[in-house]
Amino acid sequence: MGFNNKTINQFVFDLLRLGIILMIPLACKAPKVKNQPVVYNHSIHINDVGLECVECHVGVENRARATLPTVEICETCHTEMNGDTEAELFVVNAVENNEEIVWERIYELPDHVYFSHRRHIVLGKIGCSQCHGDIQDFETPPLIPLIALTMEFCMDCHEERKVNNDCLACHR
Ligand code: HEC
Ligand code: HEC
Ligand code: HEC
Ligand code: HEC
Ligand code: HEC
Numbered sequence: 001m002g003f004n005n006k007t008i009n010q011f012v013f014d015l016l017r018l019g020i021i022l023m024i025p026l027a028c029k030a031p032k033v034k035n036q037p038v039v040y041n042h043s044i045h046i047n048d049v050g051l052e053c054v055e056c057h058v059g060v061e062n063r064a065r066a067t068l069p070t071v072e073i074c075e076t077c078h079t080e081m082n083g084d085t086e087a088e089l090f091v092v093n094a095v096e097n098n099e100e101i102v103w104e105r106i107y108e109l110p111d112h113v114y115f116s117h118r119r120h121i122v123l124g125k126i127g128c129s130q131c132h133g134d135i136q137d138f139e140t141p142p143l144i145p146l147i148a149l150t151m152e153f154c155m156d157c158h159e160e161r162k163v164n165n166d167c168l169a170c171h172r
Helices: 005-029 043-046 071-074 086-098 117-123 128-132 151-160
Strands: none
Touching: 071 086
């Protein structure tokens, strides 16, 4: 028994289809690379200037959303240059013109998942780095999440800490 053109065509078609099916989850799961409007440096502000996370992410202790900083927060220190970098010049100009710096969000859950920072930080006493890695030591903005916040990641810790793992605890 030999292969005729029809079975070979079918075989090639099946291979292609399998390839496409295998690629769909890959394409959906690969995080999108996000570039920020300016090269923000966490390390300088935390390790050298000595700021606390909550001074810029003002919602983190009392709201669901941590929030990204408005230009008014930068204004406290950047009405004039402290150093001589182009990045800082961009910020000083934004402050002077009262223009918002539009940060790209790296971490964002789908709408069907509920997450509260207050609950985890204040009640759960969980450190930022457990979910966000060592961002305090970064001199440039991360392009993708340092830790992938998947359902498994959430549920593993809930299991360990004996927290509610019902579907409807997170999906509301
Ligand atoms: C002086 C202000 C400032 C301080 C202090 C600060 N951040 Fe940020 N943070 C930013 C800015 C600006 C961005 C957006 C640019 C970037 O991603 O680097 C950001 C982004 C982030 C992000 C990514 C959020 C997202 O989804 O895009 C995380 C996580 C984060 N910061 C955690 C922290 C932690 C943890 C601390 C304390 C150790 C901290 N930050 C302190 C200004 C600050
Ligand atoms: C238990 C995990 C966890 C911990 C701990 C945690 N985060 Fe987050 N963070 C998340 C998740 C999940 C998101 C995405 C939330 C969403 O899309 O609703 C997020 C998003 C953010 C963002 C993006 C902007 C926003 O408003 O959502 C910032 C900034 C941030 N976190 C900062 C912090 C800081 C600062 C700390 C520590 C004080 C911290 N996070 C601790 C899980 C965590
Ligand atoms: C409490 C004061 C303070 C606040 C608030 C603050 N900064 Fe800074 N920032 C500094 C100091 C001090 C430097 C150090 C300058 C140096 O050493 O070159 C700096 C440096 C910088 C630089 C240059 C970093 C580099 O790598 O060269 C940028 C960009 C910057 N800040 C952005 C911001 C943005 C954006 C905000 C608001 C989200 C902000 N800063 C809020 C004090 C502050
Ligand atoms: C490192 C551990 C840890 C991780 C990771 C974590 N959680 Fe939690 N979570 C907790 C703890 C601890 C509590 C209970 C806090 C309290 O109220 O004392 C909690 C509580 C909750 C609650 C309230 C549950 C209820 O009904 O009582 C929700 C919703 C929730 N987490 C969602 C999430 C989501 C979504 C993620 C992933 C993005 C996540 N959590 C990741 C530790 C974690
Ligand atoms: C502790 C929080 C938590 C619990 C409990 C939880 N989920 Fe999720 N779920 C998530 C998060 C976070 C995502 C988004 C993951 C992502 O975007 O990678 C998600 C995504 C999903 C999705 C979308 C498919 C996907 O992979 O993105 C489905 C469907 C889902 N969950 C079903 C369930 C069911 C059914 C249960 C109960 C058996 C459940 N979840 C319990 C946090 C949770």
